[in-house]
Amino acid sequence: MGTGAIVAIVVAAVVVVVALWGVSMYNNLVALRNRVENGWSQIDVQLKRRTDLVPNLVETVKGYASHESAVFEKVTEARAAALQTACSQTATAADRAEAESNLSRALMNLTATAEAYPDLKANQNFLDLQAQLSDIEEKIAYARQFYNDVVQKLNTKIEMFPSNIVAGMFHFSKAEYFRADELDKVVPQIRF
Template sequence: MTISMVLLAVVLAAVIYLATAYNGFITLRNRVKEAWSDIEVQMKRRYDLIPNLVETVKGYASHERETLEKVVEARNMAMSGPKDMESVAKNENILSGTLKSLFALSESYPDLKANQNFLQLQSELRDTEDKIQAARRFYNSNVLSLNTKVEHFPSNIIAGIFHFNKEKFFELEEEAARQPVQVKF
């Protein structure tokens, strides 16, 4: 009778561990999804600001058509491109670079630098860039937690059984793109 109770206790402990570990993976996977959603919300906010910014600049620097077109093209590519991690990071790098060239234009146009609409859009974009950076850190923190649990023993066995896989970090390729777009003058 005692051996069967010990055996029952071991089986019960194993079942409880399995359920707890499985639920832990579900929680971590959902946190990663939520964190990615936060990044998408902030990127959408930035995408929505860009047309207003381009229109404001266009009024002062209409002959800078090539720069403006590159910004719009990069925005459209980022909005409609593939949504896998590598493609999103690549498109974000391109968009950040074109935004930097757009803000560099304002140095040549003092009236643009003083325009209240432009200044407000700069401020909103700076705030959005800060929020995107924070959302990336939050996402990467959740990915780290999930990946660590997927690799640790014995939870790696449960991860393998239930097909929980490591996620990719949101990494930017260029060192310049790792910094938020500078919009100060």
């Protein structure tokens, strides 16, 4: 075997290794992008469950606190805005987070209103709805954490060398974190 043949074999081996590395890196980026989409979908499912629960909660509280109409209106408006943002094709993660934060604040106000009505706090339907809401809020928190963890992994891959080369070639873009606003960072003190 001549020197030219050896050089050709070495060059071919290098090309194959680089091609396999590129394919592996591309597949890794696609898998991360799909996990980000799945993570967002999980948040969306939980937010939808919470949004669906709101009318029942409002109606239950209304039966006991019918003169608290401003609170009910704010909850209804926040729910409508959250639904509109959820259905919007142009809404960003930040838009969605803001709408959901507004709904969370409105629900906290509704719950705080319920504290003034001992009969309501003892109502089994209200207690069941509160338990469901609490469960959903925990699932939302977990889904947000999962989503943000996967976003961090994808964004890191997109920025780090050498995977940034493949990401740039195939136009992978960074994903947006689901961020809580400042009011969501304060833990409400609610007693039942």
